[in-house]
Amino acid sequence: MSYEVIGITVLWIFLFGYLIVASIDFGAGFFSYYSTITGKRHLINKVIERYLSPVWEVTNVFLVFFFVGFVGFFPDTAYYYGTALLLPGSVAIILLAIRGSYYAFSNYGSKKDSRFYLFLYGASGLLIPASLSTVLTISEGGYIAVDDNNQITFLFTKLFTSAYSWTVVLLAIVSVLYISAMFLCYYANRANDRGAFELVRKYAIAWSGPTILSSLLVFFAIRGHNAGHFQRMEDYAWMFVLSFVCFVVAIYLVWARKRLGLSFIFVLLQFGFAFFGYGAGHLPYILYPYLTIYDNFTSEPMAIALISVFVLGLLLLIPSLYLLMRLFLFDANYVQGKRNK
Amino acid sequence: MLLASYDPVMYSRMLTGLTLAFHIIFATIGVGVPLMIALAEWIGIRRKDEHYLLMARRWARGFVITVAVGVVTGTAIGLQLSLLWPSFMKVAGQSIAIPLFLETFAFFFEAIFLGIYLYTWDRFKNKMTHFWMLTPVVIGSSASAFFITVVNAFMNAPAGVTVVDGKITDISPFGAMLSPAMPTKVSHVLITAYLTCAFILAAISAWSLLKGRNHVYYKKALKLTMISACVFLLSSAIIGDLSGKYLANYQPEKLAAMEWHFETTKQAPLVFGGILTEDNEIKYGIKIPYALSVLAHGRPNAEVTGLNDIPADETPPLWIHYLFDLKMSFVAMMVLVALVFLLLLWRKRSLVYSNKWLLRGIILTAPLAMLTIEHGWIFAEVGRQPWILHGIMRTSEGATVSDHVDTMLIVFALLYIVLGLTAVRVLLRMFRNNRAEDEIAARGIEGGGQQ
Numbered sequence: 001m002s003y004e005v006i007g008i009t010v011l012w013i014f015l016f017g018y019l020i021v022a023s024i025d026f027g028a029g030f031f032s033y034y035s036t037i038t039g040k041r042h043l044i045n046k047v048i049e050r051y052l053s054p055v056w057e058v059t060n061v062f063l064v065f066f067f068v069g070f071v072g073f074f075p076d077t078a079y080y081y082g083t084a085l086l087l088p089g090s091v092a093i094i095l096l097a098i099r100g101s102y103y104a105f106s107n108y109g110s111k112k113d114s115r116f117y118l119f120l121y122g123a124s125g126l127l128i129p130a131s132l133s134t135v136l137t138i139s140e141g142g143y144i145a146v147d148d149n150n151q152i153t154f155l156f157t158k159l160f161t162s163a164y165s166w167t168v169v170l171l172a173i174v175s176v177l178y179i180s181a182m183f184l185c186y187y188a189n190r191a192n193d194r195g196a197f198e199l200v201r202k203y204a205i206a207w208s209g210p211t212i213l214s215s216l217l218v219f220f221a222i223r224g225h226n227a228g229h230f231q232r233m234e235d236y237a238w239m240f241v242l243s244f245v246c247f248v249v250a251i252y253l254v255w256a257r258k259r260l261g262l263s264f265i266f267v268l269l270q271f272g273f274a275f276f277g278y279g280a281g282h283l284p285y286i287l288y289p290y291l292t293i294y295d296n297f298t299s300e301p302m303a304i305a306l307i308s309v310f311v312l313g314l315l316l317l318i319p320s321l322y323l324l325m326r327l328f329l330f331d332a333n334y335v336q337g338k339r340n341k
Numbered sequence: 342m343l344l345a346s347y348d349p350v351m352y353s354r355m356l357t358g359l360t361l362a363f364h365i366i367f368a369t370i371g372v373g374v375p376l377m378i379a380l381a382e383w384i385g386i387r388r389k390d391e392h393y394l395l396m397a398r399r400w401a402r403g404f405v406i407t408v409a410v411g412v413v414t415g416t417a418i419g420l421q422l423s424l425l426w427p428s429f430m431k432v433a434g435q436s437i438a439i440p441l442f443l444e445t446f447a448f449f450f451e452a453i454f455l456g457i458y459l460y461t462w463d464r465f466k467n468k469m470t471h472f473w474m475l476t477p478v479v480i481g482s483s484a485s486a487f488f489i490t491v492v493n494a495f496m497n498a499p500a501g502v503t504v505v506d507g508k509i510t511d512i513s514p515f516g517a518m519l520s521p522a523m524p525t526k527v528s529h530v531l532i533t534a535y536l537t538c539a540f541i542l543a544a545i546s547a548w549s550l551l552k553g554r555n556h557v558y559y560k561k562a563l564k565l566t567m568i569s570a571c572v573f574l575l576s577s578a579i580i581g582d583l584s585g586k587y588l589a590n591y592q593p594e595k596l597a598a599m600e601w602h603f604e605t606t607k608q609a610p611l612v613f614g615g616i617l618t619e620d621n622e623i624k625y626g627i628k629i630p631y632a633l634s635v636l637a638h639g640r641p642n643a644e645v646t647g648l649n650d651i652p653a654d655e656t657p658p659l660w661i662h663y664l665f666d667l668k669m670s671f672v673a674m675m676v677l678v679a680l681v682f683l684l685l686l687w688r689k690r691s692l693v694y695s696n697k698w699l700l701r702g703i704i705l706t707a708p709l710a711m712l713t714i715e716h717g718w719i720f721a722e723v724g725r726q727p728w729i730l731h732g733i734m735r736t737s738e739g740a741t742v743s744d745h746v747d748t749m750l751i752v753f754a755l756l757y758i759v760l761g762l763t764a765v766r767v768l769l770r771m772f773r774n775n776r777a778e779d780e781i782a783a784r785g786i787e788g789g790g791q792q
Contacts, residue, residue: 058453061449064415067423072434073433075434092420093417097760100412103411108771152742320454
C-alpha cells in the first residue's frame, strides 16, 4: 500500500469512529430531550446519562483528530476546503459549541434538567450531522468554482437547491437516530431496565425503515450528481449488499429481543461496509475533480513521521479506550447503577 | 460594517484574536487546575485528611464546566485555523503537522481519563488508584499545551525548514518542533497557567474567608494554593528573564518595539511607561540605565539592536510597549501580594486568614493573573506582526479571501458572550447552593485534622 492510501485509510477509520460515537451521542441527546417533552424522561434518562457522562468529551476528539490529520497528510485540502467551507464550517462549530457546553451546563450544573438547556443540547445534536455532512456533499464536486487565479468560490445556492445535498442531510439525521437507538437498546438491556429498553426498541424499529430508504435515495442521487463515483461504487457492490444483510440481521435481533450486543455489532458492520464502500468508490479523489490523494500528498519524511507517531499514539490510546469501556460499558454494576459516582 | 470596506485579512485577524482570547481563559484553567486537584488529593490521601479530598472533589466539579467550554472553543479555533487561514494551514500542514497531531493525542488521552476520574471516586478500594487516574489528565493537559505552544514557537521562529525565495522546500518533521523559541515559550506558558490557577483557587478561598466563613477547610485551601502560587511565581520570573534574552537574539524587532528602543546602542536603558509622540520622542517615561542591556544579554555593556536598523515594513506596532508595561505592573502587584502573604505566614500566621487587606489582595490576583496571560499573548502575537510565519509568510498572505468573515465575527462574538455568561452563572449557582461547610457537615467529615 502506498503512503497515500495508508493515510486516507487511517483518516477514514477515524471519521468512521466519529460517525459512530457521535451518532450515539447526538441521538441520545435528542431522545433525552424528546422523552422530556413527551413525559417519558423518567424511563430512559438514567440509562442515557450513565452512558454519556464519562464519554462525551471523547467524542469531540475523534473529529479534531480527523481534520488535523487531514491537513497533515493532505496540506492542499486545507486551502480548498478551508476557503470553501467558511460558512458551513462556522455553523458546525457554533452548533458543536452550543451542544458541548450546554450538555455540561445541564448535567453538572446545580439546576439540573433545565428544559431550555436540554432543548439547546438536543436540537443542536440533530443539526450538527446535517451541517457536517455538507463536507461530504462538497467532496462530490459541483459546489465550488475555481477560477484561473486559483480563487475559490463556494456556490451556495447550488448546494441549497441540489437534490443530492438534501438526501445526504436526510440520511445523516435519520441514521444518527437509528444508530443511537440501536446502541441504547443494547445498553438499556445490559442495565436490566425493561422500561427504557422497550421505549428505545420502539425508536430503533421506527427509524430503521427511513434509514434504509434514505440510503437508497443517496444512491440514486449520486448517480445523478457524479456518475463516475457511482460507477466505481458499483465495483464494490458486494459491500453494499453485505451492508444490507447486516442491517436485516441487526433489526431482526432487536425485533426478537435477542443478543443485543451482537445486534449492535451488526449495526457497526452495516455502516462500516456502506461507509468504506462509499469511501473506496470516492478514491482517488478527495475533492472531485480538483484534488486526488496523489497530487497533494505531504512529503515522504512527513508521511513516515505522521504514520509512526500515529502508531505510537494508538499504543497509548487503545489500552486507555479499553479501560474506559471496561469501566463504563462492560461493567454490569456500573451500567445497572449499582455503583455511585 | 465595522471597517470602511470589507477586508477579509483584518476580519480574520479579529475573529482569530477573539476566539483565542476567549479560549485562553478556559485553556489556562484546563492546564493548571488538574495539577492543583492532584496536589490536593495527594495531600489528602497522604495525611488522611478528608478536607483535602473534598477540596479535590469540589475543584473537579467546577473544572468540568470550564473544560466543556474549553473543549468547544478549542475545537472552534482548530477548525477556524483552516477556515480563516487556508494558505497558512497549507504550509503548516507541510511543516508542523507532527506537533498539531500530537496535541490531539494528548487531548484524547486527557479526555479519556477525565471521564474515568470523575466517575470513579468511590470505585476503587485503594484510594491511590483513583489518584493515579488523574495523572494522565495532568500529563495530557500539560502536554497539549506543550505541543500547541510548539506550533506557536515555530510561527515565531521557524526551524527545521529550508527556505528558498520565501518558499519552504525541505522539511525535517521533528526538527520543526525544536524552534529556538520553543524552550522559553513552552515553559512560560505552562508555569503561568499553573500560577494563574493557583491564584484563582486562592481567590475563591479568600472570598469565603472575607465573608466571615471561618471554616478550617478554607484556611487549608488558601495555604495550599498560595504557597503553590509563590513557587510558580518565582519560576515564572526566572523564565520571563530568559524570554527577554531569547527575544534579543532571535526577534530583536519585537524587543525593540516593546521597549521603544530606536538607536542600536550599548548600555541601553529600559523605558518604563511614558508616551510616544508623533516623531518618535518618548515623553514622561522612566529610564532605568543599563537595564535593557542586562535584560537582553545579561551584561550592562551589551549592544541592543534598535528599531532604526530594522526595515520599516517589518516593524511590529509600537503600542505593544503599553501592553508590556501594563503586564509588568500586574506582575508587580502579584509579587507584592505573594510577598505580604509569605511575610505574614512566617511572622504572624493568624493574620493570613483574617487580614482583610491581604484577603482582598489575594482576590485581586485572580483577575490580574488572567489579564496578564491575555496581555502576554496579545503582546507576543501582535509583536510578531507583520509575519504569520516569521521571515517566511506575511499575515496578509495567509488569510482567507472568502466573503462573510465580518458576519462570522459578529456571530461568534455573540456565541462567546452567551457561553461565557452561562458558564459563570452555572458555576456561581453550583457553589452557592452547596457551600463547602455544608458539604462537610452532610458528609460527616467534620474534624478532618485541624490546622
